[in-house]
Amino acid sequence: MRILITAIDSATAMSVAKGFLYLDMGEEIYLIGSDVKPEEDVAGKLFVNEYKRLPLAKEEKWYIENLRRLIKMQAIDIVIPCSDIEVEIISKYMKLLSDLDCLFCVPSYKSAVYCNDKLLTHELFKELKVPTPRTLTFNEGDLMPGKQIIKDRFGVGSKGIYFDYQQLLHSNNKFIAYKDYIIQDKLEGDEFTADVFCDGKTMIACVPRWRREVRDGKTWRGETFSDVILEYYCKLISEKLEIKGICCIQGFCKNGTFKFTEINCRPSATLILTTEAGINMCEYIIDMRNGKEMIPTNEFVRGLKVLRFIDEDFTYP
Secondary structure, three states, X not given: OEEEEOOOOOHHHHHHHHHHHHOOOHHHOEEEEEEOOOHHHOXXXXXXXXXXXXXXXXXXXXXXXXXXXXXXXXXXXXXXXXXHHHHHHHHHOHHHHOOOOOEEOOOOHHHHHHHHOHHHHHHHHHHHOOOOOOEEEHHHHHHOOOOEEEEEOOOOOOOOEEOOHHHHHOOOOOOOOHHHXXXXXXXXXXXXXXXXXXXXXXXXXXXXXXXXXXXXXXXXXXXXXXXXXHHHHHHHHHHHOOOEEEEEEEEEEEOOEEEEEEEEXXXXXXXXXXXXXXXXXXXXXXXXXXXXXXXXXXXXXXXXXXXXXXXXXXXXX
């Protein structure tokens, strides 16, 4: 089984690669990582068998042309995009890739767009009656009193977030396109992420965790837990979007009440906690490629904690 993991220099992709390494299948699995950087600048190469460089996904047609060539030359069986833009671009051009004998872990293009645009995500939550904070466009900011959070509709990794509407409005920052920002009630309570695996129709597994400490959008201290209400909403969301593979759903919980804020239709950067807890979603991806029947499960270790730390790799001259 030859598997391509994109954006391999990200914590997300490295967590996915570690999941495959947990399977201990030896030569049965061959991991290929891709990214935009030269190989010597990519830490993620340490977790794969081979590294290949791809262009930026925003150069859409050039990216798809190079991705298609790589899949054919390397006889890739599975493609797991680990950046939001790659998920969206691959799903957009699936017709140009559909003749390849390869599993692409992406939802429909419409679903990818809904996940990557926080305003559309909010509208989806309202449609499904999923609890979510009040959300307005930037120009409606004066209509929302109280504590606010201002987000870039298309932001990733906690980037493009502000907490003072008036200050931002009068900042004269020419680089800010106000139409690309939304304003939400600032939620309090415990932050959570739920790793979810869906086969395109049915949710197979959901492993939530508390995000005890977050840095740059990534969980540095986390702990698995279980809640039937949260899992119900995750099932509703993932099956509505027809997620094919792994996604992660985020929000806050206060006094036992959950409110949902974001959907990422790609794996999370702390997927390895879910793997260690007993549900290896990377194995599910292989099962999906092989056409194996998957039975929904909620058997995993509750209360399992993770501490993230920084490691180094040295290259001598």
